[in-house]
Amino acid sequence: MPAQAELPDPVRAMIAAAISTGNKDKVAAVIEAAKATNPDDIAEIDALNQAFLDDQAKLATRKKEEETEAIRHAGMFERWTGKGELGAFRSTGNGDDSGISASLTLKRTGIKWNHKIKASADYQRSNGITSRERLFASYEPNYVINKHVFIYGLGQFERDRIQGYSGRYSVSGGIGYQMIDADDVDLSIKAGPAYRFTSYEDGTYDDRLAGLLGLDFNWKITDRLKFSQGANAVAETGTTAVAIIDSRNTSINLVSGLEAKVSDRLSTRFSYTVDYDSNPPVGGVSTDTLSRVTIVYGF
Structure with a gap:
């Protein structure tokens, strides 16, 4: 052979x-x-x-x-990643309008513990009158039990003087489930009891036990998009939804966004926010929406 x-x-x-x-x-x-x-x-x-x-x-x-x-072996202030957003506008003529929108998101992923910090501010004046003034901040740690199940905690602060409250504080803890964890799509849900304290502009306050339902969804639509100058971009949609329910007032915060990366660190983002309160203070309305285009810097 x-x-x-x-x-x-x-x-x-x-x-x-x-x-x-x-x-x-x-x-x-x-x-x-x-x-x-x-x-x-x-x-x-x-x-x-x-x-x-x-x-x-x-x-x-x-x-x-x-x-x-x-x-x-990383220290407490190491291995944080994040992104900051900034947008503003100014118009004159038949109307005199100006506004600014800013936000910051920080994340730290560990072996078992993950941390997420969010803060945002929106301010707008129309014809000399403040028409929007909203502050938001939250801190959410979670502990990973296994690939799908995690335990979360949440502390949250909101201020919206136009809606009639100077401070609304919420704390919650419960269990979450990672339903999808793929390269291009991830989806998780969470639920648990909550406690909420609200301080109104008229000096009154309210505190109640509640329940929290939350959803986080991210979808990478494509790996590469080409602009006229030949830059590569990554477009992603990100949606978060949080509902806090009690016997007197249900509030829902829904944020949807489309983000296009034009460089390693710089992106543009369009987002649409819905804030709903089933029982707003006297003079307020149940639903606020905000559309905004911002410049995003990742670090």
Whole structure:
């Protein structure tokens, strides 16, 4: 029986060059071409490919272990990521309107503990009269039990003088479930008891036990969008919904947004916010909406 021919040196060099890039897609394409043109050497080609895949698996395991150790030994103020948004407008003529919108989001992902801080401010004047003045801040830690289940805590502050309250404080804790956790889509829900204290502009106050329902949804529509100048962009929709329900007043906060990345750190974002109160103070309305376009800086 004749000896099996060795893989030609040019083909071996081509495979080695692809492997040196560390790019799995490139290696897979070269391996497929090599098999098609060298059917008698498929076993040797497969051996080269398997050695590459084994090395990649070892590298991934080592990287994950190093990342875990880095998280484990990180200080309290380390490993935070976030983004800040800023938008403003000014119009004159038949009307005199101006406004500003700003927000900040900070996240820290740990081995078991995750933290999220949010703050936003919206201010608007129309013909010399303040028509919107809203502040919002929240802190949400959660503890991961397993891949799908987590325990959350939430502290939240709101101020909306136009709606009639100078301060509304909410605390909640309960359980959450990660329904979808994919590269392009993630969806989680949470629920638990809540306590809310509201201080109104007229000097009165109200405190009640309540229940909280929450939803967080993110969908990466596409990996690449091209602008006329050739920049790449990532477009994502992000939706959060939180409902706090008690026997007297149900409030719902819904935020939907579309974000396009124009560089590694800079993005533009369009968002639409709905704030609903089933029993607003006298003179207030149940539903407020806000559409805004902002510049986003990620860090």
